[in-house]
Amino acid sequence: xxxxxxxxxxxxxxxxxxxxxxxxxxxxxxxxxxxxxxxxxxxxxxxxxxxxxxxxxxxxxxxxxxxxxxxxxxxxxxxxxxxxxxxxxxxxxxxxxxxxxxxxxxxxxxxxxxxxxxxxxxxxxxxxxxxxxxxxxxxxxxxxxxxxxxxxxxxxxxxxxxxxxxxxxxxxxxxxxxxxxxxxxxxxxxxxxxxxxxxxxxxxxxxxxxxxxxxxxxxxxxxxxxxxxxxxxxxxxxxxxxxxxx
Amino acid sequence: xxxxxxxxxxxxxxxxxxxxxxxxxxxxxxxxxxxxxxxxxxxxxxxxxxxxxxxxxxxxxxxxxxxxxxxxxxxxxxxxxxxxxxxxxxxxxxxxxxxxxxxxxxxxxxxxxxxxxxxxxxxxxxxxxxxxxxxxxxxxxxxxxx
Numbered sequence: 555x556x557x558x559x560x561x562x563x564x565x566x567x568x569x570x571x572x573x574x575x576x577x578x579x580x581x582x583x584x585x586x587x588x589x590x591x592x593x594x595x596x597x598x599x600x601x602x603x604x605x606x607x608x609x610x611x612x613x614x615x616x617x618x619x620x621x622x623x624x625x626x627x628x629x630x631x632x633x634x635x636x637x638x639x640x641x642x643x644x645x646x647x648x649x650x651x652x653x654x655x656x657x658x659x660x661x662x663x664x665x666x667x668x669x670x671x672x673x674x675x676x677x678x679x680x681x682x683x684x685x686x687x688x689x690x691x692x693x694x695x696x697x698x699x700x701x702x703x704x705x706x707x708x709x710x711x712x713x714x715x716x717x718x719x720x721x722x723x724x725x726x727x728x729x730x731x732x733x734x735x736x737x738x739x740x741x742x743x744x745x746x747x748x749x750x751x752x753x754x755x756x757x758x759x760x761x762x763x764x765x766x767x768x769x770x771x772x773x774x775x776x777x778x779x780x781x782x783x784x785x786x787x788x789x790x791x792x793x794x795x796x797x798x799x800x
Numbered sequence: 801x802x803x804x805x806x807x808x809x810x811x812x813x814x815x816x817x818x819x820x821x822x823x824x825x826x827x828x829x830x831x832x833x834x835x836x837x838x839x840x841x842x843x844x845x846x847x848x849x850x851x852x853x854x855x856x857x858x859x860x861x862x863x864x865x866x867x868x869x870x871x872x873x874x875x876x877x878x879x880x881x882x883x884x885x886x887x888x889x890x891x892x893x894x895x896x897x898x899x900x901x902x903x904x905x906x907x908x909x910x911x912x913x914x915x916x917x918x919x920x921x922x923x924x925x926x927x928x929x930x931x932x933x934x935x936x937x938x939x940x941x942x943x944x945x946x
Contacts, residue, residue: 683873716886762874773808779863786802790818
């Protein structure tokens with residue numbers, strides 16, 4: 555069984571491995587724009603990025619643009635895709651609209667990019683929890699054969715972000731589950747160009763952070779062992795250390 | 801959210817700890833251990849992480865440490881979603897937090913340019929609404945199921 559935490563030194567809530575298994579299953583499936591094996595390779599490259607000399611050099615450089623040598627890679631992904639995954643992993647605060655334009659010019663559409671983002675951030679989050687708890691990383695998801703669906707949500711439009719999003723008022727029936735209250739913050743709708751990315755985000759947020767119904771209720775800690783103040787202190791510190799304005 | 805959460809409970813919290821780290825006593829129980837844990841978890845030093853993990857457990861207990869680790873993991877995801885899509889702050893949040901962001905110095909972050917600074921009318925309205933925000937936010941999300 556994947557994500558078996560019974561041997562962990564610490565008691566881990568059951569909803570956590572349940573969520574992780576759901577995400578791993580999802581990552582292994584063909585997506586909207588990538589095959590299952592590509593999606594699994596994104597996870598592998600995200601792990602490679604943490605020991606990538608080129609990423610280390612870039613992170614230390616004043617500008618993220620320039621030649622820092624080849625990335626440490628173990629997959630067959632195109633060089634540009636490897637670079638996207640490594641940047642998302644090791645230098646996200648210095649991504650820019652100009653950089654994404656270059657990604658698009660290299661043949662990676664916004665839709666394909668958002669799917670990479672959705673997979674990478676889910677994997678980073680799960681791996682981060684393992685590292686924080688001193689647990690070994692989970693073996694990679696098992697890829698499932700099949701073609702990407704090519705589905706683009708019909709309500710996707712410019713909402714001020716670098717990529718198109720589906721805002722709650724434009725969500726079609728297929729995307730109605732993304733926003734059950736009819737409203738959502740920008741960070742929830744950010745990846746809605748690939749709706750499953752939002753679904754993965756919600757699954758993980760429910761177990762790692764708080765159920766959606768609690769998030770905008772200040773003081774509600776959903777019965778966690780730390781108070782809402784303690785939760786938001788840690789959240790705020792991670793955001794600050796990551797130079798994240800949002 | 802920390803500011804709102806503290807206000808809801810009537811707690812006095814120095815939110816500068818979010819930016820300054822464990823140099824600031826925030827008034828939140830276990831703050832230094834939690835901040836140190838968050839900080840080392842962004843690095844690769846497994847021994848340092850183990851040490852910080854032990855400190856949180858000693859001060860707050862095992863379940864609290866696991867939940868804190870979950871928050872660390874969650875926000876390593878959220879910051880990348882925000883940074884990777886170039887989303888601006890939600891307009892209401894931008895208005896309400898205008899002063900706070902200035903005080904904390906986070907308007908210097910590169911992504912700050914994605915969010916237009918709210919005008920004086922929006923800032924005034926936000927200031928007048930501030931005491932009612934916790935109740936408004938509760939109402940806004942009441943029908944949702946998590």
